[in-house]
Amino acid sequence: MLSRIGTIAVAAAFAASPLWIVGQAAALELNVFVPAAYSPSSGFIPGADVFKKLYAEFQKQNPDITLNYEVLDPGPAGLQKLLTVAASNGLPDVTIVDGQWIARLVQSNVLQPLDAVWPESDRADFHPAVIEAETIDGKPFGIMFQTGMRGLVYRPSMLASAGLTEFPATFDAFMAAGKTLKDKGISAEMVPAKANEEPSTMHMLSIFWGLGGKLVDEKGAPVFFEGDNGKYLADVYQMYRDMAAAGVMPASVTTMDENGLKPFFYGGETLAIGFSSSGVKQMWSEMPDLANDLAVAPYPMPEGEKPVTILGGFAYALTAKDPERAAAGWKFIQFMTSPKNMGEVNEVLGALPVRNSIWKDNTFFATNPMMQSYKRMYDGEMQTRPAVPIYNTISSAISAQLAGVISGQVKPVDAVAAARDAVMPEYERQKGR
CATH class of the missing domain: 3.40.190.10 (Periplasmic binding protein-like II)
Incomplete structure (x- = not known):
């Protein structure tokens, strides 16, 4: 059963149900599956706070969309859940996936290609290995937003x-x-x-x-x-x-x-x-x-x-097939993976960026000695699973x-x-x- 809350609320409100609804009732309800660590339900308080803020900003900018999110296991159980709900036509509109799931999900016709909506100019800001990791048969099926070396x-x-x-x-x-x-x-x-x-x-x-x-x-x-x-x-x-x-x-x-x-x-x-x-x-x-x-x-x-x-990480992916829902889903993905918002999430969580502009423009990643050590690894030889x-x-x-x-x-x-x-x-x- 869905729980409905008017705004991003305190953690106690989030604990009431496994599926949360953020925002006022609207014409289109956008359903999103996300691991807890990348949601307002994160056990890491600063992480929870940044996602609460970003979800609220998205809702404010898009009053015609009601954002619903459900916590998805980040491990094999999460992959199995997506495959299971796909078989019963219960897929969300957007999901966060481990990059290693992409091939399996594409094989099962769960994910939608992004080549028609994701501009080449924006893809150019990502490390080439990132794009390669998300691409099957010449089409990207996800946008990685962090990596952990x-x-x-x-x-x-x-x-x-x-x-x-x-x-x-x-x-x-x-x-x-x-x-x-x-x-x-x-x-x-x-x-x-x-x-x-x-x-x-x-x-x-x-x-x-x-x-x-x-x-x-x-x-x-x-x-x-x-x-x-x-x-x-x-x-x-x-x-x-x-x-x-x-x-x-x-x-x-x-x-x-x-x-x-x-x-x-x-x-x-x-x-x-x-x-x-x-x-x-x-x-x-x-x-x-x-x-x-x-x-x-x-x-x-x-x-x-x-x-x-090893280069790997989680990515936002589009699962909606209905044109209207897919358009709303892409709007959410664009918002969450913009350089500004992605950089803020990366900094708060300490997750490494995969956008070149974040390494260059974000003060934390550009100056912190530990992060610069990882940047040297990032600039060296890398390989994706x-x-x-x-x-x-x-x-x-x-x-x-x-x-x-x-x-x-x-x-x-x-x-x-x-x-x-x-x-x-x-x-x-x-x-x-």
Whole structure:
């Protein structure tokens, strides 16, 4: 059942129903699905406030549209919900999607192309890799509004106390430093390694791609287990096993997601954690002393290799097919993804921009040292996760092997084979659709 409120209200009013209505009754009700973190229902108060303000501004500028929003799970359950409601003609008019869902949703005829309404001049303000990630068969199906780059977040003060002047760039140097830290009761690194968790795979992919690995071929067929690709994936698994065996990384990371690592970092039990830039501002809020004592480093790599930064994020997408509803939906998407509004959301949430103009014109992103560190990663080699339907299955299969590898119960080469065996039946099923 829908709840109706006249204006953006206090948080208690939002807690009354899973679907909120913002604005006065109007001729057209625009239904939007959004993850809580990108809505007035955000648990991060500054984030909730900025979305309340923007939704109210949109409503004021468009009194002929009533904006309804429903909270959508940001993970696999959200993707499944969209597929389910599509089958029963219950789609919203606009939805926020993980960029990795786009291929699957386009395959299921859930999303509408934006090529006819999104001007080329506006697309030119985005990093080319962003446009590529959202484009299928030459047509864009979403507008990414943020990205979260992953690396190793650490405290320079703790690094100095360990006798290091800079974060180790090579894996051998990192292992040597890790053994020194172990003698002091501190782990060198904790990265999420929980099974079937996308961030677990994402931290691995930067290393895998840096070694030269490929997940799929040009036709979207899985090849991560073949030839050099299989060797590179086994090498990444071996690096994880070596860290755990040497006590440089605790084996307990196989039970943790990114947020689960923070207490160990805050307590000084680990030098670095694998973390997303999108959570940095909340870390500053939770521990204000980190504002001047936080840095990010790329993953240490074998000699001569460099990790590849993963570009990914959430995007606004149009699902309405009715022309009138589609026009209203596009108006909302344009409003939320304008440079001004997108920049404000990025700054408040600490999410990295994907518009070049925001990096240049927004004071926070142009001058903050931590953000400039991410900008250097943004300007370097980046790669998007393949926009193919089989990707989610590949990701889950790869992360599902981490517990066995880290504990030493599964050999890296066997983990690669097991991941292959988990993926290929689903790939054959998808081909048969």
